[in-house]
Amino acid sequence: MRLSNMLLAFLLAGTSAVYAQEKEITLEEIWNGTFSQERLESLRSLNNGTEYIVLNQNREQGSTSIDVYDYKSGSKKRSLVDSEKLDDIARFGSYELSDNENKILLGTESEQIFRRSSRGIYYVYDVKSGSLTKVSDKKIQEPTFSPDASKVAFVHENNIFIKDLATGAESQVTADGKKNEIINGITDWVYEEEFGFVRAFQWNATGDHLAYIKFDEINVQEFSMDLYGEELYPGASTFKYPKAGEENAIVSLHLYHLQEGNTTEINLGDYQDFYIPRIKWTNDPEILSVQVMNRHQNNLDLIFVNARTNEARVVLNETDEAYVDITDNLTFLKDNSFIWTSEQDGYNHIYHYNKNGKLLNQITQGDWEVTRYYGFNEGRNTIYYQSTENGSVNRDVYSIRTNGKNKTRLTDREGTNSADFSADFTYFINTFSNTETPAEYTLRDAKNGKVVREIKDNKKLLQKSEAYGFSPKELSTIEINGNELNMWMIKPADFDENKKYPLLMFQYSGPGSQSVSNTYFNSNDYWYQLLANEGYIIATVDGRGTGYKGAAFKKVTQKELGKFELEDQIAAAKKFASYDYIDEDRIGIWGWSYGGFMSTNAILKGNEVFSLAIAVAPVTSWRFYDTIYTERYMTTPQENPSGYDENSPINHVEKLKGDYLLVHGSADDNVHVQNTMRLIEALVQANKQFDWAIYPDKNHGIYGGNTRLHLYTKMTNFIKEKL
Structure with missing residues (x-):
């Protein structure tokens, strides 16, 4: 190629690159699937x-x-x-x-x-x-x-x-079921939401016994939501919702015997005010496993019930000063020994017990967490799992023998790896992403992790994104209150360290959660790119109480939800304010659900550092939330009134100084709009000015039609006008 042509090509390429990077993302593109x-x-x-x-x-x-x-x-x-x-x-x-x-x-x-x-x-x-x-x-x-x-x-x-x-x-099988009174074989609202399951009945291996849980919710208080719809008169949805400290449904375990056509109620022991978060038949068709937990959720019994004799015996007991997590990891082997996961040594690991509950071996160990248990390959005596061994923001897939030997890393790229195994554990489909790579799918050999074939990637999305010149999502850590906390930051594409930029912080902060991870963009990340184009810096810090850094780090917030989490967000904001390129007078924070609880507290208790906050569907007092979730971390309001009230934003409205936007869906069956209405009334009586929006008939997700577009347009305009 002649030099003049090479120069022309170079100039054209440079012009194209500059032009490409001038394309700006829009809210419509974020929510119409352009970047799916x-x-x-x-x-x-x-x-x-x-x-x-x-x-x-x-x-x-x-x-x-x-x-x-x-x-x-x-x-x-x-x-x-x-x-x-x-x-x-x-x-x-x-x-x-x-x-x-x-x-x-x-x-x-x-x-x-x-x-x-x-x-x-x-x-x-x-x-x-x-x-x-x-x-x-x-x-x-x-x-x-x-x-x-x-x-x-x-x-x-x-x-x-x-x-x-x-x-x-x-x-x-049952005849006493009645709405808002008796439920057979299906969980009530709070079990479904907080224990994460709906079907509360199980067949045994030979199909001659059916175990089920009965819920007597007659004495549980009802909650009613208006449903406005399109008719002349609005309707209502009424369901049983036990709020913290109030009566739960009374649960009982029953066995229906198909051959005899009768039902037996099982006496599980001397328990009062307890939960049955899991039932599962063992490989012995006559033995049912039942997990029974006290109301404080810090004492868990694994019980084996004999379907013929109705005898119930405790084979494993686990206690914790804070709480014991419920999982679906319990796996029974051919000899009825079982796999169990536990935080008993301070990190979540895999254990092997014999059929009588005697510990055979702690299979995994170390200062890292097992984050997913995938299953057991009987033929190879091998367990497959996902963990944070290569850093709490990363995930890798491993195999290991039940004796804890022959551990093999089956994934080889730094980022977030997950697996979907074939039934006989010959193959697994590896899903991989990191901050620079959208989801890639490969088929791998389960013995060694070698790639068998490429399945699907998102190179077209990457090519499409090049035209926008997105800023990188920078992962790092920040030292706050004696801890190295994970964080990420997105800066404007034309970032100049000699300029001052407003900062918007996002957080969720709920117990065991994670907002900082080595994964590709989600919808909010594209929104942050839009804000970065407008000259904002966006950052997220996972403070104390979040997950995957050990039980002590996660459970430090026990009985004080909102205290240590807020201290870390305020301290992080102050540290950011000391950066030369951050405008200390223009720091905002936003969050959804638990994050809305946090952002509201931040604009109140942290009013010297935060000038703006947005709260979507927030809890404003833990007294309004359900028993299982709230009491797991707070015990009851009767036992811990100061823990509930000192960290509830509804009790600190007089501290509001900055700009505050409050958003809720009127049909939120999870975090009731009652939370927002009570906060609004408190703010009004304190004569505090603020902005708010209610989305009719929208649930906790606030979506449907143009709803998300409208919401994010409102939040974007609020940020641009106020921060």
Whole structure:
């Protein structure tokens, strides 16, 4: 190439680069999916371990199919079911395979109840014959195959039913279910939200016993939300919601014996005011495991119940000065020994106990946390897990023998790695991202982590992003109150260290949470890029009380939610204020939910450093929140009144000096709009001026249609006008 042409090409390239970086992101782009990452469809491994299935929606034809793919090649092999070939179903939204994979439950006409619960019309599809059977003409909850797929158990209007698929006969297991009084086999609101499960019944391995939990919520106080809708008169949603210190539902454990057709209530022991956060059958079809926890949630018993004798014995007890976490990691091996995870040595690790609860071995150990337990490969005597061994902001996948030896790191790139294993643990799909790399999916050999094939990446997203010249998300640490805290910062693309910039801090700060991690942008990060383009610096600091740095760091906030977390955010803001490039008079903070609780406290108790705060769906007094979450960290208001009141923003409204925006959804079943209304009244009576917005009929997520766009437009304008 001639020199003149080379120079011209160079100048054009330089001009293109400058032009490309001048493209500015808009709020519409953030919320219309412009920057959405390509995801790997939700998949499930088939029992053979060499194939997996994916639920595919054909939007053009309005049909749904469950398609089978080969792990190694990625090629489609066949379809298990395609609604286009079914007479009674145009499409379905969910599915569940029987254990033997001969039948499939297909869910249609789904109606959301709360965060995890729904009801719908379900069909059973026979893979071999192609026949379709409706489970019930009524909308039901949590239909579940028996182990041999001959029956389906489900819940309708708080009662449990069993349908025999061969005869079509339907038997009723319970008859006392009644809305807002008795629930059988389905959790109440607070269990669903805080213990994270809905189905409260379990088949044993031979299908002759059905264990279930009953909730007597007659004495639980009702909460009512107005639903404005579009009719002339608004409606209301009324449900039982136990607030901190108030009565919980009374729970009891029952066993229904199919052969005898009768039910036994199990006496678990001398417990009062207790929780049953998990039930799970062991590999012995006559032995049910039950986890029972006291109301303070600092004493957990693992109980084995004999289904024939009804004997209940404690095989493992775990206590903690603060609280014991509930997980789904309990795994029973062939000899009924079991895998258990615990923070008993100060960090979350994996333990192996025999069938009588005697410790055989602590499998993992070190000053790091096991963050996910993936499962156990019986053939190789190997456990698979995810951990923070390479830094609390990173995640890697490992394998290890039950004796704690032969630990192998199965992922090799620094960032956030997760795994989805095939049924026989031959392969796993590795999802990887870091601050510079959107999600990448690879198939790997589970023995050594070697890449078998590339599946999907997001290079197109990276190419699209180049035109905007986004600023990097800089990970680092900051020393605050004697601790090295994780943080990230985003600066304007044209950052000049000789200039002064306003600072907006974001935090969540809830117990065990993490806002600083080595992962790619989420929607808020794109919003921060927009703000950076407007000349703001954005930063997040994970203070004391957040997770993945050991139990002591996480549990220091016990009985004082909002105290140490706030001290760390105020101290961080003061440290940032000392930086030459930060305008100490223009520091704001925002957060959602627990983060809204924190940002509100910050503008009040930290009024000497914060000049602006935005709180979305905040808790304003822990007295308004539910029993399980709140009492886990605070005990009850009767026992700890000062802990509740001294750190509740509703009691510090007279300290408001800066600009404050308060936002809530009127149909928030989680953090009730009561929190915001009570704070508004307190601010009004203190004659404090502030801005606020209520989104009608929106829940805790405040979304739907243009709602998110409207909310973020409001927050953006507020920041630009006030900070």
